[in-house]
Amino acid sequence: MSATVVIRIPTPLRSYTNGADEVTLEADTVGQALTTLALLHEGLGERILDLDGKPRQFVNIFVGKADLRTLQGLGTTLQAGDVIAIVPAVAGGCDEGEG
Amino acid sequence: MSAVLHLPPDIFDALRTAARQGYPYEACGLLIGRREGSVHHVVAMRQARNLNRERAHDRYELDPADYLTAELAARDAGQEIVGIWHTHPNHPARPSETDRAAAWPNWSYLILSVEAGGVAAVTSWRLDGEAFVEEEMAS
Numbered sequence: 001m002s003a004t005v006v007i008r009i010p011t012p013l014r015s016y017t018n019g020a021d022e023v024t025l026e027a028d029t030v031g032q033a034l035t036t037l038a039l040l041h042e043g044l045g046e047r048i049l050d051l052d053g054k055p056r057q058f059v060n061i062f063v064g065k066a067d068l069r070t071l072q073g074l075g076t077t078l079q080a081g082d083v084i085a086i087v088p089a090v091a092g093g094c095d096e097g098e099g
Numbered sequence: 100m101s102a103v104l105h106l107p108p109d110i111f112d113a114l115r116t117a118a119r120q121g122y123p124y125e126a127c128g129l130l131i132g133r134r135e136g137s138v139h140h141v142v143a144m145r146q147a148r149n150l151n152r153e154r155a156h157d158r159y160e161l162d163p164a165d166y167l168t169a170e171l172a173a174r175d176a177g178q179e180i181v182g183i184w185h186t187h188p189n190h191p192a193r194p195s196e197t198d199r200a201a202a203w204p205n206w207s208y209l210i211l212s213v214e215a216g217g218v219a220a221v222t223s224w225r226l227d228g229e230a231f232v233e234e235e236m237a238s
Contacts, residue, residue, distance in 0.1 A: 008170070010170070010180070010203075011134075011179055011180055011181065011205055011206060012203035012204050012205045012206055014205070015204070015205065021174065021179070058201065060163040062163070062167055065164070065167065067163070067164075085167055085170070087163045087166050087167055087170075088166075088203050089160075089161075089163065089201070090127070090160075090161035090163075090166065090183050090201070090203075091151075091158070091159060091160045091161065091197075091201040092158070092159060092185060092194075092195065092197050092198035092201050092202070092208075093125060093151075093154070093157050093158035093159055093185075093187075093195060093197045093198070094125075094157050094187040094188070094189075094190035094195050094197075095157075095195040095196055095197055
């Protein structure tokens with residue numbers, strides 16, 4: 001039986017969830033949860049998953065406080081009550097020669 | 100409604116201090132508060148670790164674990180992350196192409212230009228499509 005889990009939506013992507021900061025759904029694995037999220041909210045999938053269905057370069061996925069890269073990736077099994085957080089990669093800097 | 104970033108004086112001072120203390124390296128962090136349409140009200144700032152150690156003088160990569168900690172604390176306080184702040188050591192307070200390429204919509208991007216003598220300029224920007232547009236700052 002699938003586990004009921006919560007996915008935290010970061011501010012920049014809440015326009016895809018009508019402003020909701022989290023989405024509750026049922027899934028067995030992280031991969032299944034993200035795929036279901038993409039089906040529920042049009043446009044969101046392209047922002048978090050690449051064409052192969054893997055998290056995009058500028059997106060980090062956490063289960064609880066653990067980075068998905070330190071777990072079993074998209075195959076990570078979920079337990080009821082798990083919280084998946086979509087964490088935008090935040091980066092930048094000043095370019096050489098600018099200004 | 101045009102984009103405005105409301106930044107109380109005490110938080111502005113805390114940002115300037117963090118920028119000076121980080122110099123000559125880039126410092127970065129999060130702006131916490133609430134949103135009313137396109138108006139962002141900042142109630143707190145948090146500094147985050149810069150994971151880019153090799154080019155810390157002109158690049159930043161905000162530690163996602165620090166982001167997560169800040170977001171959870173904000174949620175518990177009924178707030179949210181409304182923007183990102185970072186410094187440009189010895190560079191103008193204008194977003195670089197590097198900043199633009201990595202930017203997310205609906206956030207304020209506050210930039211502090213910092214030099215050896217202190218903070219030289221502060222500006223804030225919002226992504227509009229693919230381009231950054233400077234937003235009004237108010238206390």
